[in-house]
Each structure stands twice: as structure tokens, then as C-alpha cells.
Amino acid sequence: MVLRDGGTARVRPITTDDAERLVSFYEQVSDESKYYRFFAPYPRLSDKDVYRFTHHDYVDRVGLAVTVGGEFVATVRYDRIDARGMPASAPADEAEVAFLVQDAHQGRGIASALLEHIAAVARERGIRRFAAEVLPANNKMIKVFRDAGFTQRRNFEDGAVRLVLDLEPTAESLAVQRGREQRAEARSVQRLLGPSSVAVVGAGRTAGGVGRAVLRNLLDSGFTGRTYAVNVALPPELTEIDGVPAVRSLAEIDEPVDLAVVAVPAERVPEVVADCGEHGVQGLVVLSAGYAESGPAGRERQRELVRQARSYGMRVIGPNAFGVINTGPPVRLNASLAPETPGRGRIGLFTQSGAIGIALLAGLVRRGAGVSTFISAGNRADVSGNDFLQYWHDDPDTDVVLLYLESIGNPRKFTRLARRTGAAKPVVVAKGARHSGSAPPGHAVPVTGIPDATVSALLSQAGVIRVDTVTELVDAGLLLANQPLPAGPHVAILGNSESLGLLTYDACLTEGLRPLPPLDLTTAARPEDFRTALAAALADPGCDAVVVTAIPWVGENGAMESGDGEVLATALREAAATAPAKPVAVVHVEIGGLAKALSAATTTAPRPGPPPGAGPAADTPPPVPEPAVAPEPPGEPGRAPRRIPAYPAAERAVRALGQAVTYAQWRRQAAEPGKVPEYDDIDESGAAGLIDRVLGEAPADPHGMSLGDDDTRELLARYGIAVHPTLPASGPDAAAEAAARLGYPVALKTTAPHLRHRADLGGVRLDLVDEERLRAAYRELTGLLGEPAELRPVVQAMAPRGVDTVVRAVIDPAAGAVLSFGLAGVASELLGDVAHRLVPVTDREAAELLRSIRTAPLLFGWRGSAPVDTAALEELLLRVSRLVDDHPEIVSVALEPVVVATRGLSVLGASVRLAPPPSRDDLGPRRLPSY
Structure with missing residues (x-):
């Protein structure tokens, strides 16, 4: 399970083989915690205690332990009250419960999570209530019970607080559980995306190779933390690579390392994971291939990778990953193989494919857009899109979430999280492997038999914007990240091409929008004419969105002049900035520089540099200028959009706009x-x-x-x-008797499996108003389709x-x-x-x-x-x-x-x-x- 601080721990039953672990665990617990557990000084466990706490029948007595690195850090136990010699009148559905958490691990949310698990175990065994006695000074444990959300009663007896919890889940307990889940999983992702130090394991001495590429990208992105190159084969005299410290193992680094990027052959990954775990690394990005995508042996290697990483409390992105990017100024992390670092933007991007990730990043960069964070998770054996949905839900730097998925490991959880996130910001999904009926080889997820049309309907119910292609994913993201949400489906169309306006009008009708008659500004229109027309359209209360269409116009020298695209962009931006906040999209035909100018920020300021002594190597290029003010969230009233998306085709712009309209309607209803x-x-x-x-x-x-x-x-x-009601009709007489009981008119129909609900095959006769027609229909039916024993005919009253x-x-x-x-x-x-x-x-x-x-x-x-x-x-x-x-x-x-x-x-x-x-x-x- 994921703990409050983002680390992981394992919950498992305590067995008879755990005596030594239990004794060692108890020795590390403070005297105060022991006193709170046993209400008296209790320095050590007796042999009798050890036997009792390690021997359970798993029905009336159950013990669970939380382990990190294979060692106990917490235990919980319940004993059914009537199974411990209590009077026969005592309720059989009540149990006493007690917790003990090692002091070094208190405050990580372990007791709260253990309560969820032990309560689920108890419910399965018919226990409906937990009773617990807690010393009044044990505020932490009292708070665990109080905050669980279960219905509870409490009283003070013999110097202790006696708590009784009803274990039936309530709306409050479920909300508490999911709130804790969201915070824990978001924190685990934040540790991966916001490290203070990164080690690239597998960075070679010479240029080239995966490890050196990641190291170079870290430096080029201006990562604000500390960077290390790790390679077991480095000679002792080599202490730097690309200007950063180079070591043979993490043990040589005398300070914590938050994130390790692993770029070594698969057979060497276990020793790297062990090195990282012993050094306290919080998370891994495993770029190495040769796992589940390579066959059964690789699948087992992948399972072992996750088991090993979790035993140290680490989470894993990958294996076979492409890497992660965080453009936030406090981090500026590019721990990926991306050929270029995208600029800062408001889009959170997750993909299960490195190739698709490259295409998406290139498409965004080409159209002047950036990302807040980017993750290409490969086989996503551990960290998945669900975890990032938890993170992006509260991330102030992300306004829209784009996901390319080839499999959904937990559809119930995904739709729940997508609905929750979608209520605050758009979630757009492109789904690959839609028709194969199975997940890609590297994805260890259950295969679902749900047809793709059903999946699409369920995503729509959760507010997810489903698109068919990667191109549409970028198109929708650009509009949603930079424009307010439309209040309705009414679309104004204006431009200097009558034909392009008509194409846009038709596209609006196809997408279910309500276009207003296109306004033709004629080919003589200049940028100031566009400005005036756009301002008027946005001011029209009957308009919810505007599509501007533009083709090159003839300048004074007989051709469109250089820089006219920027002039038109400035005019459109000025009109949008002074008018009511409504979405605007531009469809243009070969107007050079227009798309880039529309996507540019109005004001820029230098990105702040790294803290003294913590910056990258001296050859890092200067930071890219960024907006002084971050773009506002989509749909925020009363504020002008900062960037206007441009599209090369009317159909693409209108499709993105239609998706925004549908999402805006869902969001209003979601309230x-x-x-x-x-x-x-x-x-x-x-x-x-x-x-x-x-x-x-x-x-x-x-x-x-x-x-x-x-x-x-x-x-x-x-x-x-x-x-x-239906009555069997094994023969004509039985049919007549059944009809007499039900009353005419009746229907005669077969119920044989191969004919059920197949009226087209002639297995149904309707509106039989008397016995004569019923008997005739019976003869006709059996003569055409077979004997009564095969057809299983029944009589039913007409509806x-x-x-x-x-x-x-x-x-x-x-x-x-x-x-x-x-x-x-x-x-x-x-x-x-x-x-x-x-x-x-x-x-x-x-x-x-x-x-x-x-x-x-x-x-x-x-x-x-x-x-x-x-x-x-x-x-x-x-x-x-x-x-x-x-x-x-x-x-x-x-x-x-x-x-x-x-x-x-x-x-x-x-x-x-x-x-x-x-x-x-x-x-x-x-x-x-x-x-």
C-alpha cells in the first residue's frame, strides 16, 4: 500500500515463522508506545506472548503486520470477544482490536490504513463491531479511530477510553478512505516529479547511449537539484561526467538521492535496485527493456522488480519507460529521452508509449504549446495513469490532462478518479489497442471483455473526453488548456473566405453544434477588420464561441507580406483580451507565423535561476523566457484567454470545440x-x-x-x-388450457435457446384472439420449426x-x-x-x-x-x-x-x-x- 508520505509498505498476515521478526520489532518500540499498548510497563515479550501473537486461526483471531524491507514496522490484531472465554451472552460479532506502530514510522498513516485492512478481514468473518480500549493520553490512536468515518460510540471506563466502532462502511468512511488514498498517491507521484537530487545509473564514460542522453537532458533542462552519474565500470580516476560528480555506486554519495534513473541492462537492474534501496532512494525511473514485453521470463523479471522496489518503499515508473519531465521553475526536470525539452505549459501528459510520447511532445512544441509535466510509463508495472490522475487533481500548474492509454488496469478506479478530476479540469483520453481484445505484451493487467463502445460510454459517463487519434488529443488539449469553456453550443463563424466559412458551418452541424450564419469579411479584409468582427461576435449574447477562418490576403506588392501573420495574431489577441471570455479558435490556410504568434505569451520574464551551489554544469544553456503570469484555468469567468489555438483544417478546430462544449455541459451537470x-x-x-x-x-x-x-x-x-406470466404449452390442448387461464388475446412463442428473442425466425405468433386461431398457430409453428419438445413453446397474455x-x-x-x-x-x-x-x-x-x-x-x-x-x-x-x-x-x-x-x-x-x-x-x- 502507499503511505501518507508517498512511500510504500506491505501488509500481510502474521505467521508462525515471524517470531524473530516480532521480537526484533518490539525491541525497537519505545517504552511509551509499549505502555500505551499494554497499559503497564512491558519491556519485553514473553515466550507465551510471542506464541500467542504469532499463532492465529484467521477467523476468531487474526494478526496483520506492516513490513518495510522485510522487517515489521507495525502490527494489528483482533480477538473475537466470545472466543476468549467471555460469557455466552456476549455478542459473537464483536472483536477487540489493538495496534502497535514503531515510533520511527508513526505519522506515516500506517495505523489508519491498517484499520481499513483489519476491518475488511473482520467483516468477511462476520464481525460487525470493533471494541478498543485506549489510554486517554494516547491521542494519536484516539484520533485514528475518530477520523476513520465509521459510526462509533465512546465512554470512559476504569481509567481508559472504550471505543466501539461499527464496521459497516458508511459514506463518510468511504470518503475518508478515498481522500487518504488520493493524498498518498499524489504524494508518491510528487516525490518522483519533484526530486531534489537525481542519480543516472548507467551513464557511460563516452558520449552516446541511453544513460548519457538522459544525463545530457537533465543538464540542458536546467535541473535545479543535484545530479550524479553512476556507473559501476567507471575507473577510480574518473570523478566527473559532463561536469557532474561520477561514482561507481550510490554508497559513495554522502547525501540523500531522491530519484534514480536506471539505464542498465535488465540483468543488472536487481543489484541497482538493491543499491538504491539501501541508500534510501524514494523512486525509480527504469528505462531498461527486456521485461514483460519480451515474454514469460521477462514478465517474471518485471514482477520481481516491483516486489524488490516495494520492499524498500520505492515506487517504479516503467520498466521500458521513456522518462519524466517537470517544467515547473522550482524543478526544471527532464529525466527522459525526449530529443528536446518542451516549454512550460498547463498540460499534464501521460503516455504508455515512448513513440507516441515523442509524437505528442513534438506536436505540442510545433504549435507553440508546452507541458507542466510529462510521463511515459512504458510497461507501467507500478505507477500508472491512475496515480497521475490523483496528482494532477490538485496540481495548480496543470489545467488539462491528456492521456494516451493502451490498457486500463483498474477500470472501476480509473473512471472514479477521472470523474473526480474531470469535475475540476478536463481529462482527454486517446485509447490504443481498442479492438485487439488484449493488452500490449508488456502490460500485466486483467483482460476485460467489455467492448470498446461500452468503454467509450463509461468514459463519457465519467466526463472523460474520448478522442480517436493522437492528433485529436493535441487539438483538444490546445483548446482546453488556453481557452475558457463555452457556455453553450452556439458558434459564430467569421473570416475572409466564404468557402472556408461554409466548410466550418458544415463541420459545426456534424459535431452537433449550432452555428450562426458565417460572416464573410471578403478577401479585402485587413487585420483591423478581423479585430472589429471578433470583438463584436464575442460581445453578442447569442454567441458562445467563435471560429475565425483566414486565408492569405494580397498585400500592396501583390503578395502577402512577411510578418502579416503576426499582425493578424496581434489583432485577434487584442479583440479577445477586451471582450467577454469565450473560446476562440482560428482556422488558417498557409499563413506563415500565425500559429506561433497566436500561441506566444503577451509578456515574458526570465526564468529564475537555480539556488546557489545547486545548479547544473557550466555549459547548460540559458533558461527559456517564460510568461510573467501563468495562463489562467480554462473556463474562469471574467479573464481573457492568453493564447489562441490555430488549426490547419476546419474539421479539427470544430471537433475540438465540440468536445469542449460536451465537456462543459457534463461539468455543469456534475454539480x-x-x-x-x-x-x-x-x-x-x-x-x-x-x-x-x-x-x-x-x-x-x-x-x-x-x-x-x-x-x-x-x-x-x-x-x-x-x-x-407465461405458461408452458407442451401441446395444443395445454396451449388452449393456458390461454383460458390467462385470458385472450394471447401470444404463442418458442423459448428454445436458439430461437429465444428471434421474432425474425418466425418463433412468435401474436394477437391470437380465440382457441381456434391459437391451435392453428400451434400447428403452423411446430410444422415450420420442429417438435414441441425442441421448441419449448409457451403462452403469454398480450401486453x-x-x-x-x-x-x-x-x-x-x-x-x-x-x-x-x-x-x-x-x-x-x-x-x-x-x-x-x-x-x-x-x-x-x-x-x-x-x-x-x-x-x-x-x-x-x-x-x-x-x-x-x-x-x-x-x-x-x-x-x-x-x-x-x-x-x-x-x-x-x-x-x-x-x-x-x-x-x-x-x-x-x-x-x-x-x-x-x-x-x-x-x-x-x-x-x-x-x-
Whole structure:
């Protein structure tokens, strides 16, 4: 797990082999801490104590230890109260809990994290409450319990404070846990991006090679900290490389080293990690290849790398990484292989590919943009995009987050963090490996079976801006980092080319925007005409954004004059600076210098130099001038944008603008996300009892089992979902008897798996108004498709006419429960017209779910038809969402078809599958992925 200070530690059960570790740990604890633990002087553990604290049944008695470097630094233990000789009347679901943390490691958040883990263990074993006795002077431990967020009671007994904690998670305890997670993971990233000292391990004596390239980039970027070159093969007489101290191992450095960049062959990395760990290095950037991307042996080498680094409390970027960059003036770090250091900007950039990282950095630099931080994580065996989302959420130097991802290791956590970060600043994602169905070879992540369209829908629900290409990633980033968010979709278009204006108008319609009629300034327009027109457009209350189109104009000498691009840029910037804050984008055709001039800062000042005695080598180039005032966050009202993005094509500018409009709308709605409604008629305990009974009676099968029709109807009924009754029709007489019981008119349909929900195959006969027509339909059906035993025909009462829809919920091991909605029929299936949301769904999200499919107009009175009862449909979606969220044993629910009439709806078919409850890592105690 990640601790409060950004370091890592391991939590594991205490076993019978840990006697020596336990004794050694206890000897290092202060007398005061021992007194707080045992309420009396207790200098050493007796043999009886050691036996008791290392022997557990892992049900009534459980002990956990926190280890760093393989040694204990903290322990926690619970004992079920009735298992320790207490009276029979004592509650069996209560346990006594006690902690002990080594003094040198107090204040790192260890006890708080241990409480999460031991509480989860206890809940799994039927314990519902913890009791703890704490001395009144032990303020630290009292604070741990008080701040946990669990419901608690306290009283003073026999000179001690007795605390009782209910272990059922609450909204407050979950918020506390995630807040601690965010601070810890952000701190772990900050230690990697803001080091005071860096050692490049593998820097060669001669120019060339990966290590020397990183060292050169560190020096060229003006890194403000101390730099060291480390190479075991250096001769004793060589004490400097490129002007920085050169040593053979970190042990020769007489001061701390925060970050090590590892550029040695994979087989030498373990000894380097050990050297770094012994020297107290906080983090590693491993550039070395030859890990999981190279096959099974490399995958095991990668696992061992992470295990070894974590044993020392270090975090790892990589292996097979490209490096990290932090352009902030206090750091100026370029510990990467990037061919050029980007300028300072407001974009945080994460990529899993070095090649894509080079392309993204080059694209930003070419268009006059910079970054706040850049990370190319390679195989991202440890530190991932989730960690950087935690960091960027509170980073004042980052206004927009761009991510190129080829795999998502924990989709539930990613969407949660993206939603949280997206509420404050835009998150833009380009996803590679969308259709392969597997992660790249180097990425050790679970393979998810979720289709890419579903992934896209879930990202959209979290407010993520999904783009298709790296080019679009840069296009969106430039607009979002430098322009305010649009208040709506109305776009003004102005320029000196009628054709380019019409192309922009068409592009706006394609992106779902509402363009105003283009304003043609004619080819005679000069920069001052652009200034006047832009100022007027921005002042128009009916305009939310402006796209300026420009082509070269003819100067006095018969051609566009040199420097006219800068003149036009100045005019546009002046207009934007004096008008209401609205986004502006420029589409230009071959106007030299315009894009660069639009991206330039209005005022500049020299970047402050490094502290005395801590600077780079003497041959470091002078710092690049930077803005005296940092660009403001996007969307901040009342302040003018500083840079205007330029695009070579109308479609690209408008697509970026459309993405900004969609994000701005999501962000406004995120302030009021809706609620998960309560329904008085839901019988959660009755449904749980039914599920337990069915799973208990069935043979164990990890793949699950399908509920029978009767159990399916009963389970759904306990959540207020009525399924239209069906009766079996094994022959014509049985069909007639069933119809008489249900009442005419009826439907006759097959339920064979290969014919289920396939009306196109002729397995359904509707509106049978009497017995004669029923028997005729039965003869026709069996004559066409086969014998009754094969077809499994049933009779069902006709439902009111309406729109046929499908409601499904499927649990993916990685993403969790996903609720889906679409219209029934081959056309919707063929076009993939299905909408998705993560469970639990709020009332607002249920309404959006209905409206997000392309065929939604059929629900709202298309071409004069009567609108259907969408309120009833939204309620059905919310009830299904509650069902699967309340009961993790439910792995799928399918309601098909659901006929929605003008009043009410009818569920005509339903199926439910159960399986042993899956683990939901994102809802458990904080922990890093296991290796």
C-alpha cells in the first residue's frame, strides 16, 4: 500500500515463522508506545506472548503486520470477544482490536490504513463491531479511530477510553478512505516529479547511449537539484561526467538521492535496485527493456522488480519507460529521452508509449504549446495513469490532462478518479489497442471483455473526453488548456473566405453544434477588420464561441507580406483580451507565423535561476523566457484567454470545440449528479435469502448458474419488477388450457435457446384472439420449426402495444456492474445502438441513458406517434441498477423485450444468472496491485 508520505509498505498476515521478526520489532518500540499498548510497563515479550501473537486461526483471531524491507514496522490484531472465554451472552460479532506502530514510522498513516485492512478481514468473518480500549493520553490512536468515518460510540471506563466502532462502511468512511488514498498517491507521484537530487545509473564514460542522453537532458533542462552519474565500470580516476560528480555506486554519495534513473541492462537492474534501496532512494525511473514485453521470463523479471522496489518503499515508473519531465521553475526536470525539452505549459501528459510520447511532445512544441509535466510509463508495472490522475487533481500548474492509454488496469478506479478530476479540469483520453481484445505484451493487467463502445460510454459517463487519434488529443488539449469553456453550443463563424466559412458551418452541424450564419469579411479584409468582427461576435449574447477562418490576403506588392501573420495574431489577441471570455479558435490556410504568434505569451520574464551551489554544469544553456503570469484555468469567468489555438483544417478546430462544449455541459451537470432513489417496496433481505438458497442448493460453479423461471420472477418481484406470466404449452390442448387461464388475446412463442428473442425466425405468433386461431398457430409453428419438445413453446397474455426495448446488466470483473439499454430488434443490434452506464445509476443518469441512443426519438413521439411512458422506463432502469448493486452474486440480468406503452410497461421475458460474489477491489481497503 502507499503511505501518507508517498512511500510504500506491505501488509500481510502474521505467521508462525515471524517470531524473530516480532521480537526484533518490539525491541525497537519505545517504552511509551509499549505502555500505551499494554497499559503497564512491558519491556519485553514473553515466550507465551510471542506464541500467542504469532499463532492465529484467521477467523476468531487474526494478526496483520506492516513490513518495510522485510522487517515489521507495525502490527494489528483482533480477538473475537466470545472466543476468549467471555460469557455466552456476549455478542459473537464483536472483536477487540489493538495496534502497535514503531515510533520511527508513526505519522506515516500506517495505523489508519491498517484499520481499513483489519476491518475488511473482520467483516468477511462476520464481525460487525470493533471494541478498543485506549489510554486517554494516547491521542494519536484516539484520533485514528475518530477520523476513520465509521459510526462509533465512546465512554470512559476504569481509567481508559472504550471505543466501539461499527464496521459497516458508511459514506463518510468511504470518503475518508478515498481522500487518504488520493493524498498518498499524489504524494508518491510528487516525490518522483519533484526530486531534489537525481542519480543516472548507467551513464557511460563516452558520449552516446541511453544513460548519457538522459544525463545530457537533465543538464540542458536546467535541473535545479543535484545530479550524479553512476556507473559501476567507471575507473577510480574518473570523478566527473559532463561536469557532474561520477561514482561507481550510490554508497559513495554522502547525501540523500531522491530519484534514480536506471539505464542498465535488465540483468543488472536487481543489484541497482538493491543499491538504491539501501541508500534510501524514494523512486525509480527504469528505462531498461527486456521485461514483460519480451515474454514469460521477462514478465517474471518485471514482477520481481516491483516486489524488490516495494520492499524498500520505492515506487517504479516503467520498466521500458521513456522518462519524466517537470517544467515547473522550482524543478526544471527532464529525466527522459525526449530529443528536446518542451516549454512550460498547463498540460499534464501521460503516455504508455515512448513513440507516441515523442509524437505528442513534438506536436505540442510545433504549435507553440508546452507541458507542466510529462510521463511515459512504458510497461507501467507500478505507477500508472491512475496515480497521475490523483496528482494532477490538485496540481495548480496543470489545467488539462491528456492521456494516451493502451490498457486500463483498474477500470472501476480509473473512471472514479477521472470523474473526480474531470469535475475540476478536463481529462482527454486517446485509447490504443481498442479492438485487439488484449493488452500490449508488456502490460500485466486483467483482460476485460467489455467492448470498446461500452468503454467509450463509461468514459463519457465519467466526463472523460474520448478522442480517436493522437492528433485529436493535441487539438483538444490546445483548446482546453488556453481557452475558457463555452457556455453553450452556439458558434459564430467569421473570416475572409466564404468557402472556408461554409466548410466550418458544415463541420459545426456534424459535431452537433449550432452555428450562426458565417460572416464573410471578403478577401479585402485587413487585420483591423478581423479585430472589429471578433470583438463584436464575442460581445453578442447569442454567441458562445467563435471560429475565425483566414486565408492569405494580397498585400500592396501583390503578395502577402512577411510578418502579416503576426499582425493578424496581434489583432485577434487584442479583440479577445477586451471582450467577454469565450473560446476562440482560428482556422488558417498557409499563413506563415500565425500559429506561433497566436500561441506566444503577451509578456515574458526570465526564468529564475537555480539556488546557489545547486545548479547544473557550466555549459547548460540559458533558461527559456517564460510568461510573467501563468495562463489562467480554462473556463474562469471574467479573464481573457492568453493564447489562441490555430488549426490547419476546419474539421479539427470544430471537433475540438465540440468536445469542449460536451465537456462543459457534463461539468455543469456534475454539480448536481442526481440521486439513487429509495423504493419502499424493495425487499432486499428477501432477495438475499432467495439468492443464498439457490446458490446453496446448486453445485459450486465459478462460471455461475441461470435461475429458473419461477425463481427469476420471484427475485425480480422483490425489487418491484413484474414479469408478464407465461405458461408452458407442451401441446395444443395445454396451449388452449393456458390461454383460458390467462385470458385472450394471447401470444404463442418458442423459448428454445436458439430461437429465444428471434421474432425474425418466425418463433412468435401474436394477437391470437380465440382457441381456434391459437391451435392453428400451434400447428403452423411446430410444422415450420420442429417438435414441441425442441421448441419449448409457451403462452403469454398480450401486453399493450408500445415500443420494444431491452434492459440488461452485466458484471465485468474489471469494470464492475454495467447497465445497458437499447431498443429491441435486429436493426439496433446490427448498428450497436446501445447505451451504457456504470452501476449504481442515479435518476439523472437513468434519464440520460434513455436519451443517449440514436433511436431515442421513437420513445418521444417520432413522426406523430404517441410518446411512451419514459418515467416508468427510467424507474425500471433504477430498480435493475439497485438489484445488481445490492447483490454482487448477480452477474447478469436481461429483460427482453420490455414493451413500453403510453402508460406503463410490460416485461415479457427475463433471465438472471448468479455466481459466487466477485471481488470488487475498488471498494475494499487501499492497496496496490499485487505481484
